[in-house]
Amino acid sequence: xxxxKIDKIAVGFLYAxxxxxxxxxxxxxxxxxxxxxxxxxxxxLTTPSKSFQTGGGIVIQLFNSFYLLILxxxxxxxxxxGAAIYLSEYAKKNLLTxxxxxxxxxxxxxxxxxxxxxxxxxxxLQWGLGFSILSGAMAxxxxxxxxxxxxxxxxxxxxxxxxxxxxxxxxxxRWETVNLVILPAALPGILTGMILAAGRIFGEAAAxxxxxxxxAPALDFTNWNPLSISSPLNVMRPA
Amino acid sequence: MSEKVDLETHIIKMKPDASxxxxxxxxxxxxxxxxxxxxxxxxxxENKITSLIGPSGCGKSTYLRSLxxxxxxxxIARVTGEILYHGKDIxxxxxxxxxxxxxxxxxxxxxxxxxxxxxxxISFALKRHGVKDKNALDEAVETSLKQAALWExxxxxxxxxxxxxxGGQQQRLxxxxxxxxxxxxxxxxxxxxxxxxxxxxxxxxxxLQLKEKxxxxxxxxxxxxxxxxxxYTAFFxxxxxxxxxxxxxxxxxxxxxxxxDYVSGNFG
Ligand SMILES: Nc1ncnc2c1ncn2[C@@H]1O[C@H](COP(=O)(O)OP(=O)(O)O)[C@@H](O)[C@H]1O
Ligand SMILES: [Mg+2]
Numbered sequence: 001x002x003x004x005k006i007d008k009i010a011v012g013f014l015y016a017x018x019x020x021x022x023x024x025x026x027x028x029x030x031x032x033x034x035x036x037x038x039x040x041x042x043x044x045l046t047t048p049s050k051s052f053q054t055g056g057g058i059v060i061q062l063f064n065s066f067y068l069l070i071l072x073x074x075x076x077x078x079x080x081x082g083a084a085i086y087l088s089e090y091a092k093k094n095l096l097t098x099x100x101x102x103x104x105x106x107x108x109x110x111x112x113x114x115x116x117x118x119x120x121x122x123x124x125l126q127w128g129l130g131f132s133i134l135s136g137a138m139a140x141x142x143x144x145x146x147x148x149x150x151x152x153x154x155x156x157x158x159x160x161x162x163x164x165x166x167x168x169x170x171x172x173x174r175w176e177t178v179n180l181v182i183l184p185a186a187l188p189g190i191l192t193g194m195i196l197a198a199g200r201i202f203g204e205a206a207a208x209x210x211x212x213x214x215x216a217p218a219l220d221f222t223n224w225n226p227l228s229i230s231s232p233l234n235v236m237r238p239a
Numbered sequence: 240m241s242e243k244v245d246l247e248t249h250i251i252k253m254k255p256d257a258s259x260x261x262x263x264x265x266x267x268x269x270x271x272x273x274x275x276x277x278x279x280x281x282x283x284x285e286n287k288i289t290s291l292i293g294p295s296g297c298g299k300s301t302y303l304r305s306l307x308x309x310x311x312x313x314x315i316a317r318v319t320g321e322i323l324y325h326g327k328d329i330x331x332x333x334x335x336x337x338x339x340x341x342x343x344x345x346x347x348x349x350x351x352x353x354x355x356x357x358x359x360x361i362s363f364a365l366k367r368h369g370v371k372d373k374n375a376l377d378e379a380v381e382t383s384l385k386q387a388a389l390w391e392x393x394x395x396x397x398x399x400x401x402x403x404x405x406g407g408q409q410q411r412l413x414x415x416x417x418x419x420x421x422x423x424x425x426x427x428x429x430x431x432x433x434x435x436x437x438x439x440x441x442x443x444x445x446x447l448q449l450k451e452k453x454x455x456x457x458x459x460x461x462x463x464x465x466x467x468x469x470x471y472t473a474f475f476x477x478x479x480x481x482x483x484x485x486x487x488x489x490x491x492x493x494x495x496x497x498x499x500d501y502v503s504g505n506f507g
Binding site: 176 | 307309312337338341345347349352354355363364413416417420
């Protein structure tokens with residue numbers, strides 16, 4: 001066989017493999033859409049689920065997902081932003097900062113079940129927060145921090161050094177340069193990072209089973225007192 | 240050409256009646272163990288253009304950047320010796336570098352405007368330094384753009400993003416941005432090396448006009464540029480200044496062999 005023929009066979013083989021994968025994914029997607037779309041209705045999205053009988057909706061689950069997402073982002077964005085600014089703009093290059101970076105790297109590859117169990121031991125049991133939205137949000141923060149810090153740090157580093165020099169040479173302090181020159185320039189990258197992070201948080205389940213609980217209590221959407229157990233805003237209720 | 244460094248050097252002192260804005264005494268700069276500037280003593284006369292020339296890697300940028308303490312930002316850099324600004328040593332920990340950099344402005348090799356409007360590029364640092372009045376800001380933007388010979392081209396478009404300007408316009412915007420702070424010394428590191436010939440000559444014209452008000456120190460690798468625009472020229476070689484004199488003397492009757500080799504082009 002000559003090289004050309006082997007090449008053709010190899011290409012054909014690769015096409016076939018790619019085709020199989022695409023076919024599997026497509027048929028799964030098609031199945032979900034075909035069975036799922038007819039079930040989605042305004043009523044399904046806006047009514048609570050019912051136990052022991054068919055029917056009911058997912059409004060509580062939906063609300064809880066968004067609530068967890070918002071709380072998690074509220075906790076993790078300032079922390080990540082601060083850490084990323086420190087790492088990219090202030091940290092000197094030495095053993096300590098290399099060590100910090102390695103730790104962040106390691107944390108970002110923790111399986112979410114491990115994060116969930118950690119949250120269960122520390123937030124739920126030791127800190128006595130119980131199965132609650134707050135425990136869940138803190139576990140998700142833990143899960144989210146390393147990657148969010150990394151992406152923000154990367155977007156800051158992507159701004160050329162010459163921009164920092166320009167700011168400093170105009171007599172701005174480093175803090176002013178970071179705040180008024182570097183951050184605005186890096187904002188699109190930071191936002192992208194936050195949106196990707198939000199996607200990850202939204203789809204996270206394992207870390208929540210051990211921290212936010214497995215069943216949501218009935219919520220009263222007219223009760224906006226955050227201290228009441230049936231209020232959707234209460235962060236101490238399970239979800 | 241001679242590979243050896245001339246042991247003798249030729250460095251003029253300013254005439255006693257000359258007014259000196261900035262000078263250095265025995266300035267050394269180290270990057271870690273590597274000594275990039277090996278004791279440079281120079282005086283720069285007010286309202287003159289001084290060129291720093293020399294083969295690449297000889298320390299011109301390093302020297303220039305130490306004049307407004309930009310080397311502070313490089314972790315491994317260490318600067319010793321005196322930098323006298325109006326007779327006062329600014330190479331001390333007590334110096335307010337932010338205030339000092341307002342007075343000693345800097346323009347870099349690559350134009351580095353902020354990704355903001357033309358107006359904001361100039362007004363932004365002024366605001367940080369306490370100019371709040373809208374009229375004063377408008378005025379400063381207009382004057383500095385006029386001084387940088389950019390006003391006519393951008394006056395109808397002041398709110399356009401600065402990155403939409405051409406390279407030469409961006410560089411003149413960077414000059415305008417620096418002089419808006421009313422410095423008295425302007426440092427430029429090969430400001431025209433990334434520009435085409437037309438933009439280059441526009442920047443040169445700008446500098447010639449600016450020297451009425453500012454003392455200008457410019458690094459250039461372009462011999463014609465140095466001889467066209469500068470009053471004094473310092474020849475750097477391997478971290479030392481070998482020759483420093485009036486530009487026409489350096490270019491026509493250099494006292495040192497290496498200088499002659501370099502300015503006549505049979506060198507590195
Ligand atoms: N940031 C830096 N870190 C370490 N060494 C540097 C740095 N900048 C310049 N140097 C070294 O200092 C010497 C002088 O460089 P430079 O001042 O850039 O020369 P020039 O501007 O004359 O080409 C060179 O040997 C260069 O490698
Ligand atoms: Mg240089």
